[in-house]
Structures are given as C-alpha cells and as structure tokens.
Amino acid sequence: MADHMADKDGEARVRIRSSADIMAARQQGRALASQGGFSSSDLSIIASAISEVAQNIVQYANSGEIIITLINNTTKKGVEIVAADQGPGIGDVSRVMRDGYSTGKGLGIGLPGAKRLMDEFEIASEVGKGTTVRMKKWVT
Amino acid sequence: MKGTTVNHRRRELAHDYALGLQHYLAEPEEPALARAHELGRKALTDGLGVLEMATIQSQAMSSVLTGSFADGDQAHVLEALEKFFVEALTPFEMTHRGFWEANAVLHRLNDVLEGQAKRIASALHDEAAQLLASVHLALADVASRLPPDRAKELQAARGLLDQIEQRLRNLAHELRPPILDDLGLVPALEFLGDSMSKRWGFRVMVQASIEQNLSATVETTLYRITREALTNIAKHAKATLARVSLQQAAHQIVCSIRDDGVGLDATALVNGNRSRGLGLLEIQERTAALGGSLRLGPNEPRGTDLTIEIPLER
Numbered sequence: 346m347a348d349h350m351a352d353k354d355g356e357a358r359v360r361i362r363s364s365a366d367i368m369a370a371r372q373q374g375r376a377l378a379s380q381g382g383f384s385s386s387d388l389s390i391i392a393s394a395i396s397e398v399a400q401n402i403v404q405y406a407n408s409g410e411i412i413i414t415l416i417n418n419t420t421k422k423g424v425e426i427v428a429a430d431q432g433p434g435i436g437d438v439s440r441v442m443r444d445g446y447s448t449g450k451g452l453g454i455g456l457p458g459a460k461r462l463m464d465e466f467e468i469a470s471e472v473g474k475g476t477t478v479r480m481k482k483w484v485t
Numbered sequence: 486m487k488g489t490t491v492n493h494r495r496r497e498l499a500h501d502y503a504l505g506l507q508h509y510l511a512e513p514e515e516p517a518l519a520r521a522h523e524l525g526r527k528a529l530t531d532g533l534g535v536l537e538m539a540t541i542q543s544q545a546m547s548s549v550l551t552g553s554f555a556d557g558d559q560a561h562v563l564e565a566l567e568k569f570f571v572e573a574l575t576p577f578e579m580t581h582r583g584f585w586e587a588n589a590v591l592h593r594l595n596d597v598l599e600g601q602a603k604r605i606a607s608a609l610h611d612e613a614a615q616l617l618a619s620v621h622l623a624l625a626d627v628a629s630r631l632p633p634d635r636a637k638e639l640q641a642a643r644g645l646l647d648q649i650e651q652r653l654r655n656l657a658h659e660l661r662p663p664i665l666d667d668l669g670l671v672p673a674l675e676f677l678g679d680s681m682s683k684r685w686g687f688r689v690m691v692q693a694s695i696e697q698n699l700s701a702t703v704e705t706t707l708y709r710i711t712r713e714a715l716t717n718i719a720k721h722a723k724a725t726l727a728r729v730s731l732q733q734a735a736h737q738i739v740c741s742i743r744d745d746g747v748g749l750d751a752t753a754l755v756n757g758n759r760s761r762g763l764g765l766l767e768i769q770e771r772t773a774a775l776g777g778s779l780r781l782g783p784n785e786p787r788g789t790d791l792t793i794e795i796p797l798e799r
Contacts (some may be wrong), residue, residue: 392518392572458580
C-alpha cells in the first residue's frame with residue numbers, strides 16, 4: 346500500500362497521495378519522535394500536525410511528500426517535518442493561514458492549527474509550482 | 486429542529502467513536518489513531534464540546550469494558566483507551582490554542598481602541614474647547630461693536646455654541662474621562678465619590694491599594710464601573726454609605742462597591758427595574774471584555790455587594 350521508507354537513521358520520507366498515506370506519515374512521525382524522546386502527549390500532537398499538513402496535500406495538491414527528520418543539536422533536540430507538494434500553490438499565503446479559510450467555521454484547524462501545535466512553522470508557496478511547509482517541535 | 490440534528494450527529498459520532506475504539510483495541514495501530522483524530526475533528530466541526538467528548542469516551546469505554554480482563558490485559562486496555570481519547574482531543578487542543586491567540590489579539594485591540602478614544606477625547610476636550618472659546622471671544626468682540634438690538638441676535642448664536650461645548654465635553658467624558666489622565670485613577674475615584682456624595686446625599690468612602698500601573702483600558706473600565714455602580718446605588722439603594730474598595734491581589738485587581746441600602750431585589754433586576762438592569766448589564770459587559778468576572782450579592786449586615794475581578798497581564 347503506502348510506499349514509504351525510513352531510509353536512514355533519524356529520517357523518514359512518505360509519499361502522500363491518499364488518506365492511507367496520511368496514516369503512514371503519522372506512524373513514521375510518531376515512531377521517530379518517540380525515538381527522539383518526546384512525551385506521549387507530544388507524540389499525539391506531532392501526529393496531529395502531520396495529519397493537518399498531509400490532509401492539505403491530499404485535498405489541494407493530490408500528491409506530495411512528507412519528510413520527517415530528527416534534529417539533534419548540541420543545545421536542542423526535536424523533530425522537523427517538511428511537507429512539500431508540486432500542486433497549484435497558494436497565491437496569498439497569509440490568507441490560508443487565517444482561521445477558517447480552508448477549513449471553514451474559524452475553528453483554527455488545518456494549517457493554522459498545525460502551526461499552533463508546533464514550535465516553529467514556515468510556509469513557502471508559489472502559484473503553479475507548489476507549496477512547502479516546514480515545521481519543528483522541540484523536546485521540552 | 487436544530488437540537489434534533491445535533492443530537493443525531495452526536496449519536497452518530499458516539500457510535501463511530503465506539504467502533505473506532507474497538508478497532509483500536511483489536512489492532513492498536515496508526516490507522517485507528519488517525520481515525521480518532523478524524524473523529525475529534527468531525528466532533529469539533531459539528532459543534533460538540535470537550536465535555537461531550539468525555540461523555541462519548543466514557544460511554545464507549547463502558548461498552549468495551551463489559552467483558553472481564555486478565556490483570557495484564559486491563560492495564561493494556563486502559564492505556565489504549567487513554568491514547569485513543571488523547572488522539573481524539575488533539576483537534577480541540579488546536580482550537581483551544583487558537584482561542585488563546587485570538588484572546589491575546591483582542592486584548593491588544595482593546596488597548597489600541599482605548600488609546601484612540603483617549604486621543605479623540607483629548608482633542609475634543611482641549612483643542613475643540615479652545616477653538617470654541619476663541620469663537621466666543623470673537624463674537625463678544627463683534628457684539629460689543631453692534632447696536633444693542635443687533636447684538637441680541639448674536640446672543641442666540643452664543644447660546645448654541647454653549648450647547649455644542651457642553652455636548653463635546655460630555656462626549657469627551659464618555660470616551661475617556663479626562664480626570665483619569667489629569668489626576669490618576671484613585672484621585673479620580675475619590676473625586677467621583679465626592680461629587681456623587683454632594684449630588685445624592687450618601688457618603689462615599691474610597692479605599693485603594695494598587696501597586697502597579699494599570700493599563701488605560703483597565704483604568705477606564707474601573708472608573709466607569711464604579712460610576713455606574715454608584716449611580717445605581719444613588720437611584721435605587723436608599724443607602725447612607727457606599728464603600729468603594731480597590732485592591733491588587735496576585736495577578737488580578739479586585740474592585741468592590743458595597744452599600745448599606747435596601748439590598749438586592751432579584752426579581753426587580755429581571756423584570757421591572759429596567760434602569761438598574763441595564764446599568765448592571767453594562768458593568769457585566771465591560772468586565773467580560775477584560776476577561777474578568779462579576780459577583781453580585783448581599784452585603785453584611787445589609788445592602789448590596791458588587792465585586793469585580795479583572796485579571797492583570799503578566
């Protein structure tokens with residue numbers, strides 16, 4: 346089913362094309378983050394953020410990739426999640442980051458929700474080229 | 486109608502949730518957890534609250550826990566139940582964090598608006614009043630050089646100017662009582678107490694201990710609330726004494742206004758006594774806008790105790 350692999354220590358790449366792949370990405374994220382020393386509730390939070398960015402790929406770009414990497418600095422430990430697609434891109438990034446733009450009802454889920462769950466969040470997008478979300482969470 | 490739909494959705498969700506939980510217990514893998522996340526998200530968009538989620542979890546739990554487990558199993562099952570529940574609650578965590586952010590933004594916005602009100606108030610109060618004073622002088626000058634019957638016509642115009650001045654003054658005061666900037670909050674409250682006392686004939690004692698500078702918004706709110714509360718007392722309480730107390734506690738400011746009057750008539754509040762009800766409503770709204778709370782109850786040995794607590798920014 347999902348074609349994903351943990352190609353080296355501390356990194357996992359998952360192709361995202363369907364809901365089944367979202368689960369694979371969540372699982373890889375959870376497994377790596379668990380190795381990285383995150384608490385059990387942080388694991389749920391990381392999986393949740395992965396769900397949101399992966400959902401975004403399935404919904405708007407059809408396909409893309411999620412790359413999960415453990416960060417092991419001398420000062421900080423954490424996990425980085427990059428969600429990249431070659432979809433239609435977003436013309437006005439600040440607009441999608443506003444609550445209620447894509448997910449309706451202003452509930453703060455979707456990309457803005459993922460941003461709130463993580464410690465760092467960047468989004469870059471170009472119309473016609475695709476979108477890349479890069480987010481990090483640190484072990485506390 | 487709406488209630489039925491919500492109930493229907495809730496039942497449907499509870500059903501799916503119980504199924505999802507059973508799947509997770511049978512196969513504790515990511516797909517079931519992803520399902521928990523989805524169900525949580527759905528619950529959220531359907532308008533269910535965290536408490537309802539707790540109920541749904543608890544019902545699903547009792548449905549899966551009907552069988553008996555060996556000791557080792559039980560710990561395993563309990564852990565699984567918790568994991569599934571946490572997963573379903575993460576979407577709520579997202580929104581919850583969103584509300585915190587929005588709240589902080591609203592607070593900042595409130596401060597910005599207050600600053601604006603302050604500037605407009607001082608423009609009205611000082612600049613416009615000065616201009617009007619010059620117009621008065623100019624008119625007086627013209628009047629002095631006119632024959633008496635023509636000067637009388639000007640008098641009417643000067644009367645209108647007086648009205649404008651009064652209105653501007655009131656408006657400025659509504660926006661931001663200038664006395665707050667001239668004297669500071671506590672002297673302003675004392676001054677307010679004195680003037681209420683002179684006008685209505687009951688004593689007003691003001692006692693305050695505040696350590697830090699309060700934001701303009703909090704100051705204005707406390708001033709307006711006190712004014713509103715004292716006006717209520719003047720109009721309805723038949724009191725001889727009102728005590729205004731302002732205390733800074735840890736992370737909050739507590740303001741209480743107590744009187745020794747006839748006390749609170751709850752039915753009058755709800756039904757007949759519109760003016761008092763409206764005043765209270767305003768106090769309540771002003772307090773809520775700052776994330777504060779309000780308590781209204783009997784004062785010992787008699788009268789009414791209105792206490793407001795407003796959190797201070799950390």
